[in-house]
Amino acid sequence: MSKVDVDFGLCESNGVCMGIIPEVFDLDDQDYLHILQDEVTPENEHQIKEAVRQCPRQAIFIRDE
């Protein structure tokens, strides 16, 4: 199963990912990014991959487990 993960050393809270799929990525009031659900499913896979690609910091990646 694949899971989405974020390198928090790279993330700078641009929020592009949240714009693409808010069900998975959420920026809180302090500008910290949270992964609301980390499982990559057939339903969200396309959008998560889009978030990976569009992240200006290249901070999001998908891990195969």
Next chain:
Amino acid sequence: MTKPKVVFDPFSEEFFDDPAAVFRRLREEAPLYYDDEGDYYVLTRHDDVAAAFKDHESFSSARGCDLAMVRSEEGVPQKSIIFMDPPDHRHMRSLLNKAFTPRAVQAQRESIVEVIEKYLGAIKSDEFDLVQDFSGPFPVEVIARMAGVPEEYRQQIRHWIDTSLYREPGHVEQSEEAMQANIDSGIYYYNLVQERRVAPQDDMISRLIAAEIPGEEGQMRRLDDIEITGFAVLLGGAGAETVTKLLGTAAVIFGHHPEQWQMLQDDRDKIPAAVEELLRYEGPVQYNVRYTIKEANLPSGIIPPNKPVFVCGAAGNRDPEAFTDADTFDIDRDRTEAQNLGLGYGIHSCLGAALARMESTIALEYLLDFMPRYEIDWDGLKRVHMQNVAGYSNVPVKVLR
């Protein structure tokens, strides 16, 4: 007849006058361009450019990011975040990145509006120079204020930057004047750092003075005066020059496309999309130079170690393989087709991206009111001749009533 072999000379008149035309030929004819004479590579296809920006393990910034610096045996002139690889880069970046998140820069909105109103308010004629009278002076006020530069010195900062980035056509190296401007701004900031050490304020220089980063043996250490000075010089340059160029170019592009200016007029919600399209179509930064520290594998082939490489984001942004009708300016285009490289990509992507977007968006809103219909004095357009940024130093416009 066969065309002469394409040549990339980043300091030629030909390149300064029409970078897009040079990039088009390179993309088509020489995606892995190698310059025999200069011993450097040039990447122009979107695939290659994005891959190089991502692969910081092969494409190092530690030798600097312009050609003269990368070639120099003496190493980089100062320790600056743009001349660093991980982990140093990560430590430096983490000192300031929280100040530039989209949410954090909202705090600058009022001061942006204030300076925009000040400069537009000072224009009393229907004919003015959009760069000299507006997009030149305004962004530097915002970033210099954030850095901690007192008001009376903020415009001086801009003149130093302009001089230091200027390149005579045909010259890779800085002129003596440009070097002097670097030294003068360095001395100015150095003295400012001393003042802030004695009396800290709520500004970035004071924050850098108080900050700590991991040192060589893992123990935490403070930044020294030279490091803080370097950071301040960079912030001024990166935060002023770029938005200045983007807005000057915007006026020119919308001068060519008055129907799209009218579309913005009719629907202001399109402004953020227009800013993205401006960044794609003719963003100010043309390229960043990297240096391969090992063999680099790219979609178009292999680059050997120890070579300077021009990574041309502006060329990738016009790649027809990445964007439909890439050479067409279209504020309504599908922005998800490919990554917009206008603000870079990967670990060195623009720290001030959110600030640049907000300044540009607000400026366009005001310009739509200030010059709802306008024309450009095409004969009066003047391009800058600078290391790695393109744009105009003069954009004379006439408001139509």
